[in-house]
Structures are given as structure tokens and as C-alpha cells.
Amino acid sequence: xxxxxxxxxxxxxxxxxxxxxxxxxxxxxxxxxxxxxxxxxxxxxxxxxxxxxxxxxxxxxxxxxxxxxxxxxxxxxxxxxxxxxxxxxxxxxxxxxxxxxxxxxxxxxxxxxxxxxxxxxxxxxxxxxxxxxxxxxxxxxxxxxxxxxxxxxxxxxxxxxxxxxxxxxxxxxxxxxxxxxxxxxxxxxxxxxxxxxxxxxxxxxxxxxxxxxxxxxxxxxxxxxxxxxxxxxxxxxxxxxxxxxxxxxxxxxxxxxxxxxxxxxxxxxxxxxxxxxxxxxxxxxxxxxxxxxxxxxxxxxxxxxxxxxxxxxxxxxxxxxxxxxxxxxx
Numbered sequence: 064x065x066x067x068x069x070x071x072x073x074x075x076x077x078x079x080x081x082x083x084x085x086x087x088x089x090x091x092x093x094x095x096x097x098x099x100x101x102x103x104x105x106x107x108x109x110x111x112x113x114x115x116x117x118x119x120x121x122x123x124x125x126x127x128x129x130x131x132x133x134x135x136x137x138x139x140x141x142x143x144x145x146x147x148x149x150x151x152x153x154x155x156x157x158x159x160x161x162x163x164x165x166x167x168x169x170x171x172x173x174x175x176x177x178x179x180x181x182x183x184x185x186x187x188x189x190x191x192x193x194x195x196x197x198x199x200x201x202x203x204x205x206x207x208x209x210x211x212x213x214x215x216x217x218x219x220x221x222x223x224x225x226x227x228x229x230x231x232x233x234x235x236x237x238x239x240x241x242x243x244x245x246x247x248x249x250x251x252x253x254x255x256x257x258x259x260x261x262x263x264x265x266x267x268x269x270x271x272x273x274x275x276x277x278x279x280x281x282x283x284x285x286x287x288x289x290x291x292x293x294x295x296x297x298x299x300x301x302x303x304x305x306x307x308x309x310x311x312x313x314x315x316x317x318x319x320x321x322x323x324x325x326x327x328x329x330x331x332x333x334x335x336x337x338x339x340x341x342x343x344x345x346x347x348x349x350x351x352x353x354x355x356x357x358x359x360x361x362x363x364x365x366x367x368x369x370x371x372x373x374x375x376x377x378x379x380x381x382x383x384x385x386x387x388x389x390x391x392x393x
Contacts, residue, residue, distance in 0.1 A: 065124075065167045067175050068116045078116050082123035086151045088193050090358075091296065091315040091322055092281055093128045093149055109133065110144055113179060117171045124168040126151040127176070127202070131183050138186035141179070146281045147191035147388060150200050169201045176205050185393070192387035203389050211391035221357040221381030223350045230346065233380035238339050245340020248304065248333070253348050255298035263299065264289055270311055274325045281324070288324075291315060297324075298348065300341045310337045314345050321349035322358040338375065346379075357381070 068075055083094060109132040117125040129148040131141050142148050150172070152164075180188065188211070192200045207213065223230070231239055245251070254263055271285035282288065291297035296317075302310045312326035323345070326338050346357050359376045377383070 065117060065119045065165070065171050067171055068118055070112050070114050075114075075116065078118055078123040079114075079126060082116060082126045082151060082153045085153045085155045086126075086195075087154050088151075088195055089317050089320045089356075090149070090193065091317045091320065092146060093143065093151065094296070094317060113141075113183075114143075115175055117168050117175075119165065119168060122155070123153050124164060125153070125172045127172070129179070131185070139183060141183060141185045141188040142190075144282070147189040149191040149193060150195070150202055151193075152195045154196070173201050173205050176202050180205075180209070185391075187393070188391040190389045190391075192389055194384070194386050199387065203387060206389050206391050209391055211389045214388045214390070216386050216388055218384045218386065219359040219376045219379065219381050220384050221346065221359070221379060223346065223355050223357050227347060227350075230380070231343070235378040235380075238378040241336045241339035242343045244335060245302065245337055245343075248335075249302040249309070249337060249340055250304075251300065251302050251340060251344050253298055253300055253344065255292055256295050259289070259292045259299070263301075266301075266308070266311060267292075267299065267313070270313070270325070270327045273327055279325050288313060298345075300345045300348070302337055302341050304333050304337070307331070309333065310341055312338065312341045312345060314349065316349055316352060316354055318352075319354060320356040320358060321345065321352075321354045323360055336375075339378075342379065 068078060083089065110130045111132065113129045113131055115127055115129070116123050127148065127150045128143045129141065130143050131139065134140055188206065190202060190206060190211075192203045192213075194200070203211075203213070221230070225233075231242070234242075267289060268285045271280060271288065274280040288297060292299065297313065297315045300312045300314065301308060308329065309332040310326065310328040313324040315322050315324055323342065326341065328337060342359070349357060359379060359381070360372065
């Protein structure tokens, strides 16, 4: 028998960990592995966690990362701690090696989302459809029926299981050249855990402020990233040129996947692209951690081909994946 389990249920954490371990995409931004990080985001008590699971016979099938909060203008917003809400699937719960789920599980997922919208009556709901297992989420169907607007996004996913030689041969020639230059001229360090000192913390805060101003940070609090780095669930890669810090990049990871979050270069960095070597270092580091997938950024598909970010991301090889950002505004 299928049922819905919410965060106030004593079994929620057990089922969520089981679901997340079998999620084929396993986005670390939605791991729920650290309630301390959620507390940092929610230190003023603005967010109410309404995440839930659909469970069938002791096996979680779907999960939804979802919060509700009231913004400074008094508007009720549904998302996930400042990001879009998102759903997750348990590959082990599939009836066979395909995209098939039991219809009752889909019905309960859609019914509960519909119920929450009716209960909360939000002014906005922002949802990220990961297009997991190659199909659109049933949640997107509910939101589209209510008038939501979808925006296509692209991400580049690199399989880390081949040899380092194979990975670098699959890149664009220019990327290989920039990586080789960086390995010769930059001093590159990976910082995580106890190696993250007060100086690195101050730099992370400054870098985060820059990305916030550009709208490129999922979280509004830099302390969330600090906590994840100290816990070993994230790491910085920094490049020094002639004794001066010239570039930093931040990555979050699980046991299976590593995601590039943002990067920053100093105004006096060398007249040569430097992020390529840092990203390559992160690929090798996450591979050593046991990660099998490396995710490079989410970009809007609109005019993306002409952007510098597009050229940086696609030049590393891998395959393009699509996902949908779905916004429902009342």
C-alpha cells in the first residue's frame, strides 16, 4: 500500500536516506544530509520544511524537497530554502529497468503537491524538474495545468570512470592547452575539512558576495558553504600565480556526484584563462573521492551557445543534459 510520509514522521530520515542513496542524479544541494546547514539558512525562522516522501511497502519511491516561507513583501513562497523545490526518484523502486513507476505512486505525488498548493495558497512556487530517468516529473504536469511557465536549462555531465588520459583527450584542444598552462604556472590547492582556516573563510565570504550580486549562488548564506566544507561535503580549489591568489572555485559532492557551484578570478589574474586548470583539478579530486559523475553548471538554453560560460562548460566533454525550471506566479 502506498502512503505519504512528511518530515514530522519518525521514519522520515530513514526513508529519505534510502531514497537519496538510489537517486540516479543525486544533486548535493538537495541532500538533506546536514540539518545544521538548514538551520544556518533558517536562523531567522523564515522557512517551514514541507518535504515529503511517497512510500510503497517499506520502499521509498518519490521524494520532494520543499519549503514554504514568507518574504520581505509578505508574499508566501514555495521552493526549497531559497532554491527551487525539486523531486527525487528511487531507481531501485522501478518495476523494471525502465522509466515505469506504479500509477498509484504517481497519483499520490501529484495529489500531495496539489493539496499543499491549495493549503498554502502561495504567491509563487519555483520548481526544478531534474528530468530524472529521461522523463518529465509528474509534478511539472500539475504545475503546467495551473499555468506555470517552464524554462529549459542545460547542464554538462561528465562520466569520471574512464582514465584521466581518456578524459583529457575528450576535451577541446584549447581546454587541454589551458589546463597544461595552469599545471605549469599555477600552484593549485584543494581545501576541505581542517584545511579550511579563517583566511579561507574570509575569502569564501567575499567570493560568495560577488556571486550573490550576479545571481549565481543557490544559497543566500555563505556560512552554508563553510559548514559543508568543514564537514567534508564540499571543497574549494584555489590557484595561486606568482605567490598571489588568482582564482577560486567551489564544488559540492556526494558519494557519487560532484557539482560545480561557482568560480571567481581576481582582477589582476594573468592574461590567460585559469579556471580550466582548477576545474580539471576538481575532476581528479572528486574522482579520487569515488564520484562517478561531474556536473558543470546549469545554463538557460536561450542564447547559451554564444556565452563564455557555455564554451567553458561544453569544452570539457561529457554529455548535455536538460532540466526544467518551472515557475508558478499568482
